[in-house]
Amino acid sequence: MNAPSTHSRITGTGGFLPPRRLSNADMVALLAQRGVETSDDWIVERTGIRARHFVDDGVHASDLAVAAARRALEAARREAGEVDLIIVATSTPDMVFPSTAAIVQNKLGIAGCPAFDLQAVCSGFVYALTVADAMIRAGSARCALVIGAEVFSRLLDFDDRTTCVLFGDGAGAVVLEASPTPGIVASELHADGRHVGILCVPGTVAGGQVLGDPLLKMDGQAVFKLAVSALEGVARSVLAKAGCQASDIDWLIPHQANIRIMQSTARKLGLAPEKVVVTVGDHGNTSAASVPLALDVAVRDGRVCPGHRVMLEGVGGGFTWGAVLLDY
Ligand SMILES: CC(C)(COP(=O)(O)OP(=O)(O)OC[C@H]1O[C@@H](n2cnc3c(N)ncnc32)[C@H](O)[C@@H]1OP(=O)(O)O)[C@@H](O)C(=O)NCCC(=O)NCCS
Numbered sequence: 001m002n003a004p005s006t007h008s009r010i011t012g013t014g015g016f017l018p019p020r021r022l023s024n025a026d027m028v029a030l031l032a033q034r035g036v037e038t039s040d041d042w043i044v045e046r047t048g049i050r051a052r053h054f055v056d057d058g059v060h061a062s063d064l065a066v067a068a069a070r071r072a073l074e075a076a077r078r079e080a081g082e083v084d085l086i087i088v089a090t091s092t093p094d095m096v097f098p099s100t101a102a103i104v105q106n107k108l109g110i111a112g113c114p115a116f117d118l119q120a121v122c123s124g125f126v127y128a129l130t131v132a133d134a135m136i137r138a139g140s141a142r143c144a145l146v147i148g149a150e151v152f153s154r155l156l157d158f159d160d161r162t163t164c165v166l167f168g169d170g171a172g173a174v175v176l177e178a179s180p181t182p183g184i185v186a187s188e189l190h191a192d193g194r195h196v197g198i199l200c201v202p203g204t205v206a207g208g209q210v211l212g213d214p215l216l217k218m219d220g221q222a223v224f225k226l227a228v229s230a231l232e233g234v235a236r237s238v239l240a241k242a243g244c245q246a247s248d249i250d251w252l253i254p255h256q257a258n259i260r261i262m263q264s265t266a267r268k269l270g271l272a273p274e275k276v277v278v279t280v281g282d283h284g285n286t287s288a289a290s291v292p293l294a295l296d297v298a299v300r301d302g303r304v305c306p307g308h309r310v311m312l313e314g315v316g317g318g319f320t321w322g323a324v325l326l327d328y
Pocket of ligand 1: 037038039042043046047122161162163165218219220221223224227257258261285315316317
């Protein structure tokens with residue numbers, strides 16, 4: 001056990017999207033083969049999504065996670081051998097068990113440090129970052145890999161046009177290190193299990209079979225309403241904890257589910273739309289991967305710079321939601 005550290009700080013980010021990109025036109029053609037009608041206009045207008053990436057057969061969440069983790073390690077100028085904690089946020093693990101984090105650890109060629117998965121659906125990365133921050137501040141880790149990795153294409157019902165056009169695959173990662181200065185300034189997590197049924201994959205594995213339906217179900221309008229109020233509420237609460245105002249935020253990086261949810265959150269917080277990092281157009285909703293992927297895009301294109309104050313927000317199945325305010 002190391003001596004307690006006062007703070008944790010992100011020292012590197014990485015992202016990875018599988019190469020197979022499906023534009024809305026590709027989705028229109030794919031669904032037409034099944035007699036399901038959709039259009040680029042509908043998808044863009046209702047969601048802001050123009051494309052998503054899907055893995056090929058035989059590629060798993062751990063493969064995407066390792067690619068993103070290697071990029072984050074390189075950005076942090078760290079070797080895999082220096083990592084002393086791995087948390088993978090995923091709802092699409094490689095196996096029922098062991099954890100995808102253990103598989104990632106092995107693929108990175110390291111052993112011994114704690115590695116576990118965290119399941120909070122689309123809030124997973126914000127949850128995982130908060131847990132890693134707490135472990136670093138408690139002195140249980142000094143150099144954590146925090147990853148969101150998903151292959152949601154495996155859960156999609158391509159006969160259900162209300163859901164299958166929304167999601168994509170990918171992974172994002174950060175290296176989170178002990179630091180004398182923040183770093184993570186404040187965070188808050190929530191769940192309300194009364195809403196399990198509005199966004200779920202109800203199937204399970206039992207007796208050598210899949211029991212129940214292993215495809216994604218969603219009441220889109222119910223999710224939309226809850227998401228908008230949850231994202232505004234948790235952002236305000238975290239700002240209050242940190243003793244600052246929405247105007248102090250340089251970048252808002254919300255879960256990338258739908259452009260209208262993000263715009264509405266920014267409007268309610270009084271933030272200009274230019275302060276919101278939006279990747280949903282190119283990525284679709286990559287669940288737990290969406291926030292670290294968007295952060296990585298904004299770091300690499302020079303928008304998020306050292307010293308900037310960034311609000312990360314997650315929301316998703318459970319119902320779960322949370323926010324992390326950090327100085328990059
Ligand atoms: C899913 C979502 C985009 C649907 O948008 P909406 O404006 O609520 O649309 P509705 O579900 O009311 O459907 C409106 C019409 O569009 C149709 N429609 C739905 N999906 C369609 C598609 N892919 N293509 C074309 N038409 C579609 C519906 O059948 C309906 O037609 P009808 O009026 O003839 O019955 C929206 O509810 C949403 O974004 N919800 C939040 C989802 C989310 O963020 N989930 C992840 C959270 S982690």
